Amino acid sequence: MEITNAKEDQHPQLSLVESQATGGSFIQPTAAEVSVLTFGKLHNGRSHAQELSNEFARLLNRGSSLE
Numbered sequence: 001m002e003i004t005n006a007k008e009d010q011h012p013q014l015s016l017v018e019s020q021a022t023g024g025s026f027i028q029p030t031a032a033e034v035s036v037l038t039f040g041k042l043h044n045g046r047s048h049a050q051e052l053s054n055e056f057a058r059l060l061n062r063g064s065s066l067e
Contacts, residue, residue, distance in 0.1 A: 029037070
């Protein structure tokens with residue numbers, strides 16, 4: 001599996017929705033914007049989980065080589 005940097009995976013549409021929400025005039029996001037946001041959140045979560053799993057495996061391997 002490939003691990004990518006989460007910051008590289010951000011989409012410009014997300015900043016538009018966030019800036020509208022903080023500016024006081026909220027516009028309901030489209031289904032496509034919600035889909036992009038959801039996909040991004042899931043992808044980032046899975047990437048983070050994979051990174052943690054890889055780190056845990058490295059620690060286990062390092063510990064077993066010390067015995």
